[in-house]
Amino acid sequence: MSRILLILAALIGFAAPAHAYWEYGHETVAAIAYRNVTPAVRAEIGKLLARQALLETPTCPARTIEEASVWADCVKTLGPRFSYAYNWHYQNVSICKDFTLKGNCPDGNCVSAQIERDVKLLKDKSVPVRERVMALAFLVHFMGDLHQPLHAGDRGDLGGNRAKSTYGIFSGEKLNLHTIWDGYLAERAGTTPPSLIRAYTASERAAVDGGSVEDWSRDSWQVAKLAYASAHGGEPCGPADQMGTLSEAGIEKLVEPARAQMMKGGLRLARLLNEALG
Known part of the structure; x- marks a missing residue:
């Protein structure tokens, strides 16, 4: 079914993915x-999301953690009310220079700084409930954003938004x-068995959830290099106007790295939630 949806999307000019990463x-x-x-943290998450009506965004509910995960994108449709958060979803760290967040996160307006801020808000029970519910929704979303590598790495093209590329047999202006x-790729990776959604062992979690948010930023930035290189014959920093090409064989090689990003994002988010709400 997912392949059928993919083909149908292609036939209408890639107007929208069958399942965008934001979903x-x-x-x-x-x-x-x-x-x-x-289990205790799961209960705390439930208590906070039970108060999601305080957000006063009825068209963008956050009743479950899955709904909360897309809330930050949904509220973009509400106009200027949440426009202050636009830059919080990404950080344009050049893949063609040495990694640094300095200068790439002005005044804390980037995804990694907001993740750290949201954790602090969740930890502080003196913060009004409404603000803690919002911090939870933002945190869940931003950890997904950080692990979509083209929200973490860039080469002056808006995180690949200006980098045209084919995808297997498909191409299109958009x-x-x-x-x-x-x-x-997110849909293909996520639907490739076995399921990523499961309880992981302590050793599996320990292999990926150590380090800091900056470390995770660097990790995703490295995968952004792979994203560009895969479409440009192994050269991540080729000419900016060069059309990228992802063959079916190339796509197959990206499935596991894309799956790993989702897995890392989930387990690292679990660590932060345990620290903030445990």
């Missing part, structure tokens, strides 16, 4: 986290690297 990828990251937090990693 499929984010919900997968959230579901992994929910399965891997402690198809670019960001769209591919947001939607088509």
Whole structure:
């Protein structure tokens, strides 16, 4: 069914992915986290989301962690009310220079800084409930964003939004690297067995959930290099106007890295939720 939906989307000019990352990828990251937090933290998440009406966004509910995972994108449709958060979803760290967040996160307006801020808000029970509910929704979403590599790495093209590329046999004006990693590749990776949504062992969690948010930023930035290189014959920093090409064989090689990003995002989010709400 997912392949059929993919083909249908292609035939209408890639107007929208069958499951954009902001749906499929984010919900997968959230579901992994929910399965891997402690029972006590799961209960705390439930208590906070039970108060989601305080957000006063009825067209963008956050009743479950999956709904919360897409709330931050949904509220973009509400106009200027949440426009202050636009830059919080990404950080344009050049893949063609040494990694640094300095200068790439002005005044804390980037995804990694907002993740750290949201954790602090969740930890502080003196913060009004409404603000803690919002912090939870933002945190769940931003951890998904950070692990979509083209929200973490860039080469002056808006995280691949201006990087045209084919995807297997498909091409189109609206198809670019960001769209591919947001939607088509995310869906293909997430639906490839075995399911990513399960309880992971302690050793599996320990292998990926250590380090800091900056470490995770660097990790996703490295995968962004792979994203560009895969479409440009192994050269991540080729000419900016060069049309990218992802063959079927190339796509197959990206499935596991894309799955790993979702898994890492979910387990790292679980760690932060355990620390903030445990």
